[in-house]
Amino acid sequence: MAAEWDSAVNMVHRGGEMLGVISFAASGALVAARKRLDLFGMAVLGCATALGGGIVRDLLIGRTPPAAFTNLTYLTASLITALILFFIAPSPRLTKGPLEVADAIGLGLFCVTGTVIADAAGLGAPTAALLGMTTAIGGGVLRDVLSGEVPLVLRPDQDLYAIPALFGATTTAVLLHLDLYQAWTGLLAAAGAVGFRLLSRRYRWHAPLARHARE
Amino acid sequence: MAAEWDSAVNMVHRGGEMLGVISFAASGALVAARKRLDLFGMAVLGCATALGGGIVRDLLIGRTPPAAFTNLTYLTASLITALILFFIAPSPRLTKGPLEVADAIGLGLFCVTGTVIADAAGLGAPTAALLGMTTAIGGGVLRDVLSGEVPLVLRPDQDLYAIPALFGATTTAVLLHLDLYQAWTGLLAAAGAVGFRLLSRRYRWHAPLARHARE
Amino acid sequence: MAAEWDSAVNMVHRGGEMLGVISFAASGALVAARKRLDLFGMAVLGCATALGGGIVRDLLIGRTPPAAFTNLTYLTASLITALILFFIAPSPRLTKGPLEVADAIGLGLFCVTGTVIADAAGLGAPTAALLGMTTAIGGGVLRDVLSGEVPLVLRPDQDLYAIPALFGATTTAVLLHLDLYQAWTGLLAAAGAVGFRLLSRRYRWHAPLARHARE
Numbered sequence: 001m002a003a004e005w006d007s008a009v010n011m012v013h014r015g016g017e018m019l020g021v022i023s024f025a026a027s028g029a030l031v032a033a034r035k036r037l038d039l040f041g042m043a044v045l046g047c048a049t050a051l052g053g054g055i056v057r058d059l060l061i062g063r064t065p066p067a068a069f070t071n072l073t074y075l076t077a078s079l080i081t082a083l084i085l086f087f088i089a090p091s092p093r094l095t096k097g098p099l100e101v102a103d104a105i106g107l108g109l110f111c112v113t114g115t116v117i118a119d120a121a122g123l124g125a126p127t128a129a130l131l132g133m134t135t136a137i138g139g140g141v142l143r144d145v146l147s148g149e150v151p152l153v154l155r156p157d158q159d160l161y162a163i164p165a166l167f168g169a170t171t172t173a174v175l176l177h178l179d180l181y182q183a184w185t186g187l188l189a190a191a192g193a194v195g196f197r198l199l200s201r202r203y204r205w206h207a208p209l210a211r212h213a214r215e
Numbered sequence: 216m217a218a219e220w221d222s223a224v225n226m227v228h229r230g231g232e233m234l235g236v237i238s239f240a241a242s243g244a245l246v247a248a249r250k251r252l253d254l255f256g257m258a259v260l261g262c263a264t265a266l267g268g269g270i271v272r273d274l275l276i277g278r279t280p281p282a283a284f285t286n287l288t289y290l291t292a293s294l295i296t297a298l299i300l301f302f303i304a305p306s307p308r309l310t311k312g313p314l315e316v317a318d319a320i321g322l323g324l325f326c327v328t329g330t331v332i333a334d335a336a337g338l339g340a341p342t343a344a345l346l347g348m349t350t351a352i353g354g355g356v357l358r359d360v361l362s363g364e365v366p367l368v369l370r371p372d373q374d375l376y377a378i379p380a381l382f383g384a385t386t387t388a389v390l391l392h393l394d395l396y397q398a399w400t401g402l403l404a405a406a407g408a409v410g411f412r413l414l415s416r417r418y419r420w421h422a423p424l425a426r427h428a429r430e
Numbered sequence: 431m432a433a434e435w436d437s438a439v440n441m442v443h444r445g446g447e448m449l450g451v452i453s454f455a456a457s458g459a460l461v462a463a464r465k466r467l468d469l470f471g472m473a474v475l476g477c478a479t480a481l482g483g484g485i486v487r488d489l490l491i492g493r494t495p496p497a498a499f500t501n502l503t504y505l506t507a508s509l510i511t512a513l514i515l516f517f518i519a520p521s522p523r524l525t526k527g528p529l530e531v532a533d534a535i536g537l538g539l540f541c542v543t544g545t546v547i548a549d550a551a552g553l554g555a556p557t558a559a560l561l562g563m564t565t566a567i568g569g570g571v572l573r574d575v576l577s578g579e580v581p582l583v584l585r586p587d588q589d590l591y592a593i594p595a596l597f598g599a600t601t602t603a604v605l606l607h608l609d610l611y612q613a614w615t616g617l618l619a620a621a622g623a624v625g626f627r628l629l630s631r632r633y634r635w636h637a638p639l640a641r642h643a644r645e
Contacts, residue, residue: 032369038422040377055275060485062494064277089427120327127499141576146356148365150578154462154471162470196261207468212519222475224471247584256584270490279492284557320572353615363580 009183020106025050025078028143029085046082053138063119108194111136111168112186125173132169137162156209160200168193224398235321240265242301244359261297266389268353288308312324323409326351326383327401347384352377371424375415383408439613452538455480455508458573459515476512481612483568484611491551541566541598555603562599567592586639590630598623
């Protein structure tokens, strides 16, 4: 019974991560298309966005080669996503609504998974939380650096994105520290991050700008 | 006899790689000069272009310190190249013709060497091929990111560059997988990539742009 | 007596490094504020500037997780610095004078520490010196790449910055090679780099621009 429950929770987690990979890859491929990069550029930016955060995390904890290079499931999913978007331009209705929700789901799950992996590598709780956040936002930063932009997560005209990831990662680190982490408490932490992100989007919550930068 | 043949093939391989390092370093130093960076900037961009791909590959497979830092031959060659280009501006006739051929030779040999090194590190064939391509194009990406540009290999107005590298790397991975890799078959794979690249240049083959990005 | 002297020298070294971390973090946070990034952007750019050089060095020598993630002193100092600068805009008199001196002190000490760490990892003297310089300037490069600029250290309108770091790192590598490195000789090497940097600033020493880039 408990085992079945756990495996159901794990399936939700896996399914959510796959949703996240696809929406991250889509965001990279769409940025590439908007910048008029070619098919190869769409594939590279799609993969960098979907896999970049995990690759940076794995490099930082010394887990080489990074998981993205040994388990090719996510790489394949990213390539297929980029290929589909090469042929079909998604309508704004899709990119505004469902894709943003999928992106939030990916954000929430990656910050939890990233924290768990960093913790398993023997890092302390604060560091594990930082690396969990890095896992969730690193791909987007890589996408923006490669396309010659200041990373979106750093820009003040954006709704909160990194902070929900940090929230989910911190919650996970605390759960791990208190020995309360299980498949379902992890999923709750992810859900918290997803909800936080969607609320930030809905109500346009921004991080504050320094007063002296405002003038 | 076979040993002599092998060592001759190896010498061709080494010579070609050195040609490649020099032309990569030249491309970095010339970008730096065009962007009006100083002597130090020319040295840094030259080294980053010539060594960056191999450094990224070595980090990803956990081979630290990267070979570029322990065997200083290529670093020295890159620095000398940058220094020469500080004093002498090459005529466009040189940069258009011979330097582009040398660059193609470097591209072809680095994608093969990179794949072989990744394979020796125990990675599967598809991953080894990806890392082989990364070895060949990574330096140029680093050059462009450091000089504040969208990487050339991602731009649609460019002739195919990464695809020939991927072709050479994939061929090498297949050869390794089938246990057919030898010094001379590797050189053939490299020659294929070089030829592919030069044909792309000659006939201006481009990767396609998504139709919805064209308007 | 000798032990007391050594521990006094070490305290100076530590204090200087902390000064350097704070001034590096301040430079990152101030760039972020000038680019109108929000509080999160100021924190990220502050930390990247203060810790980036050491993180890159640790990745290159295979020391994972990087020291910046396991000893959180410098991370905390960087975050506090960014937070203070969020509330208080420093007067130009402070940023021009004392902060630049503190920055030079950080530069000088980091190039020495970086070289010592790379040497302890078993790298040869030239490589250790290169990594020492990377430690000192890497954070600033990361700051500039993340804020969408060509790295300051590569630009010709800047006073020498990387060269003093390379000078300090090379001196340290030579001291280590000759078995003459001690706490106080290391501090002398750092002082040399600091002095070199401050003189470059005072007398506007520039690296030369290639003649063909000048027209």
